[in-house]
Amino acid sequence: MWIFPFLPDQASTTARQVDALYFFELGVAGFFTVLICTLIVAFAVRYRRGSNVDRSRPPLKGKWSELVWIGVPLILALMMFTWSAALFFNNHEPPGNALDVSVVAKQWMWHLQHSEGRSEINELHVPLGSPVKLSMTSQDVIHSFYVPAFRVKQDVLPGRYTTLWFEPTRVGRYHLYCAEYCGTNHSTMGGWVSVMEPADFQRWLSQGGAGPSMAEQGERLFVQHHCAGCHRGSQTVRAPRLEGVFGHPVPIQEGRDIRFVTADGTYIRDSILRPKAQVAAGYEPVMPSFQDQISEQDLLKIIAYIKSIGAEGAAP
Numbered sequence: 190m191w192i193f194p195f196l197p198d199q200a201s202t203t204a205r206q207v208d209a210l211y212f213f214e215l216g217v218a219g220f221f222t223v224l225i226c227t228l229i230v231a232f233a234v235r236y237r238r239g240s241n242v243d244r245s246r247p248p249l250k251g252k253w254s255e256l257v258w259i260g261v262p263l264i265l266a267l268m269m270f271t272w273s274a275a276l277f278f279n280n281h282e283p284p285g286n287a288l289d290v291s292v293v294a295k296q297w298m299w300h301l302q303h304s305e306g307r308s309e310i311n312e313l314h315v316p317l318g319s320p321v322k323l324s325m326t327s328q329d330v331i332h333s334f335y336v337p338a339f340r341v342k343q344d345v346l347p348g349r350y351t352t353l354w355f356e357p358t359r360v361g362r363y364h365l366y367c368a369e370y371c372g373t374n375h376s377t378m379g380g381w382v383s384v385m386e387p388a389d390f391q392r393w394l395s396q397g398g399a400g401p402s403m404a405e406q407g408e409r410l411f412v413q414h415h416c417a418g419c420h421r422g423s424q425t426v427r428a429p430r431l432e433g434v435f436g437h438p439v440p441i442q443e444g445r446d447i448r449f450v451t452a453d454g455t456y457i458r459d460s461i462l463r464p465k466a467q468v469a470a471g472y473e474p475v476m477p478s479f480q481d482q483i484s485e486q487d488l489l490k491i492i493a494y495i496k497s498i499g500a501e502g503a504a505p
């Protein structure tokens with residue numbers, strides 16, 4: 190058991206790092222609180238009215254004391270800044286080998302889907318010791334994905350993708366919360382993250398109607414919504430091929446200039462819903478919008494499909 194019972198369990202690599210920084214800052218704040226309070230009380234007693242102490246020749250200058258009270262707080266503040274910035278960037282960039290899980294939040298539930306295909310509601314199963322990356326979006330208002338035991342929290346916004354990653358270090362079940370007030374039943378919008386032994390997780394993943402992977406489901410939608418008619422095979426007159434596009438820069442015509450945007454999930458989502466906003470250079474803006482025709486869950490599947498063909502060819 191964790192020695193401080195007022196803190197949640199420490200169940201991820203991030204939790205250890207965040208707690209180390211937290212206790213360092215708590216220690217610094219505690220040290221100065223005690224130091225300053227002690228000095229206030231000591232001086233109040235020593236120099237109280239009527240006490241018999243030497244009050245002549247008070248010092249007017251003190252180079253060393255000035256240097257210390259400027260230098261020490263400066264060094265401490267810079268230490269906290271570099272430490273927390275390093276932690277922030279580390280927690281911002283998921284490792285390349287992370288497992289992909291898609292998250293769609295809606296009033297008032299969490300819908301989670303593993304890239305292997307299995308989906309769950311208000312429950313997330315993850316293997317011990319592997320980094321897990323969540324790609325998250327909301328179907329309605331702003332929510333926030335919060336697992337205190339992992340010390341991770343990230344807002345989930347409508348109309349764009351945010352990511353979050355963690356690496357569980359202890360088997361167990363940990364509370365998942367929505368940490369952004371999102372309407373009447375906000376307080377009930379929660380669930381559990383179950384950390385399992387890797388072998389148990391593989392067994393769990395393969396049982397219970399796992400079905401096709403997200404990318405396979407996405408390919409089916411790709412054909413069903415007639416994307417394949419223009420974006421696949423030799424049909425490159427009206428629209429660019431999508432093999433090898435994911436994660437690479439795409440040239441966008443802007444007046445006479447060419448601008449490059451990275452074809453990530455957000456760009457693909459925008460291209461499906463608002464295709465005239467950022468048209469690939471060399472093509473006419475002929476694609477119709479699929480706004481309100483494809484659900485957030487299906488958009489994530491189509492993106493998973495385009496990502497899966499991303500590695501097959503070089504950038505166009």
Ligand code: CUA
Nearest residue numbers: 332367369371
């Ligand atoms: Cu969703 Cu609060």
